[in-house]
Amino acid sequence: GEDVEQSLFLSVREGDSSVINCTYTDSSSTYLYWYKQEPGAGLQLLTYIFSNMDMKQDQRLTVLLNKKDKHLSLRIADTQTGDSAIYFCAESIGAAGNKLTFGGGTRVLVKP
Amino acid sequence: DAGVIQSPRHEVTEMGQEVTLRCKPISGHNSLFWYRQTMMRGLELLIYFNNNVPIDDSGMPEDRFSAKMPNASFSTLKIQPSEPRDSAVYFCASSLGQMVIGPGNTIYFGEGSWLTVV
Numbered sequence: 001g002e003d004v005e006q007s008l009f010l011s012v013r014e015g016d017s018s019v020i021n022c023t024y025t026d027s028s029s030t031y032l033y034w035y036k037q038e039p040g041a042g043l044q045l046l047t048y049i050f051s052n053m054d055m056k057q058d059q060r061l062t063v064l065l066n067k068k069d070k071h072l073s074l075r076i077a078d079t080q081t082g083d084s085a086i087y088f089c090a091e092s093i094g095a096a097g098n099k100l101t102f103g104g105g106t107r108v109l110v111k112p
Numbered sequence: 113d114a115g116v117i118q119s120p121r122h123e124v125t126e127m128g129q130e131v132t133l134r135c136k137p138i139s140g141h142n143s144l145f146w147y148r149q150t151m152m153r154g155l156e157l158l159i160y161f162n163n164n165v166p167i168d169d170s171g172m173p174e175d176r177f178s179a180k181m182p183n184a185s186f187s188t189l190k191i192q193p194s195e196p197r198d199s200a201v202y203f204c205a206s207s208l209g210q211m212v213i214g215p216g217n218t219i220y221f222g223e224g225s226w227l228t229v230v
Contacts, residue, residue: 088155
């Protein structure tokens with residue numbers, strides 16, 4: 001079955017690194033995604049990783065994937081107040097690759 | 113480049129009334145999704161269409177909910193009759209298509225329709 005879980009809340013100081021964690025259960029996941037939702041807005045794709053990769057870096061964002069443990073993380077370097085938002089991880093599976101299953105979201109609060 | 117367009121952005125309605133939410137996907141996208149977001153249940157996929165055909169409606173909560181996609185550029189989600197527990201943010205999203213797997217098949221979300229049923 002499909003189940004994606006995330007911690008609910010993360011507080012971090014401006015300038016520090018943030019690490020948001022996610023676990024998933026379906027080993028046939030093809031792509032894993034991180035989406036960001038700012039207050040009152042829809043979800044925006046931040047980054048993604050293919051399931052045969054271990055790491056992907058995109059400017060301040062680093063995605064780590066441990067396929068054995070079905071664990072995904074998003075690291076945000078030099079966190080800024082504009083990074084305060086809800087972050088969702090999501091997985092897409094197999095032939096229905098465009099059907100995403102989302103985690104519950106992690107609310108990140110960046111303190112000055 | 114217009115994204116996914118939803119209307120209305122906000123709606124407050126009385127219990128028992130019919131609610132119709134509208135969505136215009138990104139031009140050229142063949143898949144369309146309706147999601148519902150609540151504090152209690154997070155993001156739930158209600159239904160998705162590919163080439164205007166409903167592929168999976170297993171997330172539709174009950175018969176009071178219905179969705180249509182009469183053409184490639186328009187979809188509706190209807191709730192009749194509405195109930196207070198339907199209060200949520202309803203997101204429409206679109207992507208290139210079912211058989212394109214990977215980053216080229218990114219799902220793009222609209223801004224959401226914020227529904228309050230009193």
